Amino acid sequence: AQTVTQSQPEMSVQEAETVTLSCTYDTSENNYYLFWYKQPPSRQMILVIRQEAYKQQNATENRFSVNFQKAAKSFSLKISDSQLGDTAMYFCAFMKLSGTYKYIFGTGTRLKVLA
Amino acid sequence: DSGVTQTPKHLITATGQRVTLRCSPRSGDLSVYWYQQSLDQGLQFLIQYYNGEERAKGNILERFSAQQFPDLHSELNLSSLELGDSALYFCASTPPAGNEQFFGPGTRLTVL
Numbered sequence: 001a002q003t004v005t006q007s008q009p010e011m012s013v014q015e016a017e018t019v020t021l022s023c024t025y026d027t028s029e030n031n032y033y034l035f036w037y038k039q040p041p042s043r044q045m046i047l048v049i050r051q052e053a054y055k056q057q058n059a060t061e062n063r064f065s066v067n068f069q070k071a072a073k074s075f076s077l078k079i080s081d082s083q084l085g086d087t088a089m090y091f092c093a094f095m096k097l098s099g100t101y102k103y104i105f106g107t108g109t110r111l112k113v114l115a
Numbered sequence: 116d117s118g119v120t121q122t123p124k125h126l127i128t129a130t131g132q133r134v135t136l137r138c139s140p141r142s143g144d145l146s147v148y149w150y151q152q153s154l155d156q157g158l159q160f161l162i163q164y165y166n167g168e169e170r171a172k173g174n175i176l177e178r179f180s181a182q183q184f185p186d187l188h189s190e191l192n193l194s195s196l197e198l199g200d201s202a203l204y205f206c207a208s209t210p211p212a213g214n215e216q217f218f219g220p221g222t223r224l225t226v227l
Contacts, residue, residue, distance in 0.1 A: 033214045043221055044218065045216075045218035046218075047216075050215065091158065093216075103148070104160075108156075110155075
């Protein structure tokens with residue numbers, strides 16, 4: 001069975017600094033997707049970034065980038081130039097491409113950006 | 116706006132009661148997922164429907180049930196409510212050939 005682990009329940013970062021959130025997963029699948037979702041205080045779930053497992057190149061979306069290490073089953077999120085609006089809960093998610101239920105979410109990391 | 120709608124936004128009810136939460140997926144999306152998020156917790160997968168049929172079940176209680184209708188909207192029914200059922204309930208949909216889940220705004224259920 002697949003699992004997703006986020007080992008940092010809470011983190012904080014100074015505005016304009018860089019922070020990295022960690023995520024590890026366990027799977028025997030070869031083809032899958034990985035995601036980072038953001039949940040601000042409004043509670044809306046918002047997709048931040050996605051990575052296809054077959055792509056070696058790390059995904060980037062503006063100030064957000066990932067470090068995808070397939071062999072190590074690691075998928076960390078780097079937020080550069082942190083902004084107050086980045087304060088949120090961040091969930092790492094795994095999606096497999098076979099079988100029934102596809103998505104598994106981690107338990108989340110609460111990030112606070114300090115002014 | 117993700118295109119997924121959920122009603123109602125808030126629901127306050129008493130223990131022992133029954134409620135129905137409604138979700139309309141994005142136009143063209145066939146899959147609907149239901150999640151429960153208790154206070155400051157992660158997302159707990161409840162159930163998935165695809166084009167009207169149940170596809171996968173998570174840790175859904177027997178007091179809970181769901182269905183997806185021909186127009187693809189879905190309803191989650193929660194009965195014999197307990198205080199511990201107070202949570203945010205999310206619905207998400209995915210496109211037929213896609214991978215991203217689009218989440219609705221959630222329904223906040225408070226059981227008193």
